[in-house]
Amino acid sequence: MAGIKEISKITGLSLATVSRVFNNSSLVSPKTRAKVMKAAASIDYQPNIMAASLRSGKSKIIGVVVPEVNNYFFSGIINGIEQIVSDSGYNIIISQSHESQEKENEALNSFLKLQVDGILISISKETTDFSSIQKIIKSNVPVVFFDRVPDLKNINSVTLNDYKGGYMATEHLLNENCKNLLHISGDSKVSIFGERQKGFLDAILNKNSIEYTIVELTSSIEMDREILKKTFETNPKIDGIFAYGDEMGLHVLNLLKELHIDIPGKVKLIGFGNANFSGLTQPKISTVDQECSQMGELTATLLLNTLKNSKSGPKTKVLSPRLIVRESSLSTKV
Amino acid sequence: MAGIKEISKITGLSLATVSRVFNNSSLVSPKTRAKVMKAAASIDYQPNIMAASLRSGKSKIIGVVVPEVNNYFFSGIINGIEQIVSDSGYNIIISQSHESQEKENEALNSFLKLQVDGILISISKETTDFSSIQKIIKSNVPVVFFDRVPDLKNINSVTLNDYKGGYMATEHLLNENCKNLLHISGDSKVSIFGERQKGFLDAILNKNSIEYTIVELTSSIEMDREILKKTFETNPKIDGIFAYGDEMGLHVLNLLKELHIDIPGKVKLIGFGNANFSGLTQPKISTVDQECSQMGELTATLLLNTLKNSKSGPKTKVLSPRLIVRESSLSTKV
DNA sequence: GTGAAAGCGCTAACAT
């Protein structure tokens, strides 16, 4: 591995000067800079980040923890992050928690050992013990939470207004003349699902003659199907469904087809998340967009700013969701 | 940041001894080891990987480059890799090329600067210039290619037998009595798509009275739809379609529904990749499974072995695909 | 089984 020493030898300049060239210090003459760059090219020089980090205390690495990478929403966020971070000289490293508290802690520890300069994280559904997270915060590594945030004070966060999203989705069903709603909720202890549920309830509040059911599904899809089947049998008057996610929406679509219940004829359906397949189903699933790319960009920007002006106090940003009306929730075919 | 020095101070032992404890050197007495561990726990010690790497020349980091992370296949591979690597003490860092040669090179360079111990990569569709890759290989960082491999000699690789997959898919359509086949191909210059196409052609070879068409789609989905529409108009006798991927299969499904052509009644369809949504469509899409998890595991194992026995010569592994028959290709409804 | 000391490649005072 050819290093800075080699370049110093070739050019006859000191290590310091060579180093300065690569750190864009203004205190180098153009001639010297050119000479160094030429030598660097000739030996195919790659700066050793490890050494630089060790000395400077800055690794130029940002750690990102997401529950799952194979997910339209999170991968959209990652793309947003990459976009912002790419020309700032930082590298990002991605870890998946696979919705496990343990793996999340492992990832966080790895990041610490790697001396990352900052951490971006959306916590797992399972995470209820925030001690690891608080350890990180105390260790003075800046953290920005996105989408799924822990219930802690004084943290940086970028979230979606899930309450509003739930409200909008429900309101849309009501506008389409649904009278008997079903909300298929995720685990309401997870912040985002709880908020969507609240939005659902508040949209119905004060509306007359609207009935509703809520089922909270947290198990396997096979079990969920059975529960839903029972729900439809018990409650055949259901004419509007708000599913907490598009994937669940797709399952509902298939289940109702099996039960020979027409969507949107008999029952209207709306999902959440604007997954890539939601516009490709039959009928196309109405949904709520989560502005993932924007969320990624904001999250990264927030961290980058914190990295610049060390102490600026915790910042919070809440994005507004966007209703996307497609075929599954419309009485009039499009 | 509490370091090894701190522990040395607390325990009264030398730096060397403390270091040995964390490196599982056998030359430490159990008593000493216990004392060190206790001290480490008391100050919440995290080893500094940067410093260790710098000194030892081993970063314990493996870099992974994939075209896209939001993709059932690649994320499956990543999971496979994680599984193998997790209890080996290595960290993995993931970069996306987004199918761009330039971003791929950037990722590779970042890895080099980070002094990764090894690289796992599936090259982008765009990559035709292998100079960056050859640079890495020459730099003695072990590389294992998976799925999409460059046309180079003496490389480690784990691939799917895409030829066989194409053959199987086509044979299946023939067995279902299709007489006029359409193969929707990806860019045949990309190794995997070229192989699938060859498999398609060979399966038809020597079969009597089978007609076929191949369209190679490499542009946007809107353009692709137009091309396909024309193809069906020009060639109304098509009764079997082999699409190079499940996403394209889904598009075909929707397009044919618009054109009021029944699947599988009038036309049989098979995709490739076993994407997560392919079993959730109406009808469910028949496909070819790529054994992604197994591929990830093998890829990681191959690298880990190379990392152990430095020079063992390039290894090559080819996996067999698995036919998954669902509704879209069956005459008899399931 | 343990310790002393050199040094990995680079940066950042400080000096010139």
Place this chain on the structure above:
DNA sequence: ATGTTAGCGCTTTCAC
């Protein structure tokens, strides 16, 4: 504008 030098936190001979 350039050079000298100390040292980041750890590993690793070599000595005892």
